[in-house]
Amino acid sequence: QSALTQPPSASGSPGQSVTISCTGTNRDIGTYNFVTWYQQHPGKAPKLLIHQVAKRASGVPERFSGSKSGNTAYLTVAGLQADDEADYFCCSFAGGFKIFGGGTKLTVL
């Protein structure tokens, strides 16, 4: 159960788009279409953004989108806004287990 691999940081200017990657293996992301993405602001609980690779959770703006290719999942945030500055975590189902990524800190410049 090794953690999924995410870049520790990402950044973009307001209005720009940024994509965060999440790399697993053929035992998790590569096999199952159950990848989720969570946003966490400092001092707050995580919030569900994306489930089943590309489905937005209720109330999540269309600016957030998810995709997958092989063993890697992606979260794209378009039209960056100041409030998007947060930590983002991916998570994959792995046959009874769930595995999180190490997290990516997104900075809006």
Place this chain on the structure above:
Amino acid sequence: EVQLVESGGGWVQPGGSLRLSCETPGLGGLWMTWVRQAPGKGLQWVADISPDGSERNYADDLRDRYTVSRDNARNSLYLDMNSLTADDSSIFYCARDVGYGTFDVWGRGTVVTVS
């Protein structure tokens, strides 16, 4: 709106034990999970439990010391932890799993400090 409320966190000496609780109306019928977050670190999935409690899964490195359980009649989820070390110091969140690791509702967390 569904709310999850964790309790039971606090300070404990190394080697000690602790029971965490998570309460929510209408607990029955859904998988429930525990996730922890060490200070300044990422999220770590800890364990989950099926709606009737018959199936439980654990992170490999925690299964020998942690036990997840539930009491649907009391709308409560539990996490029993023993042989605690400083590495167990974390915020512990309970979350509702609506399917295959989709955690759609989270509690605010309860802080465990082992020192």
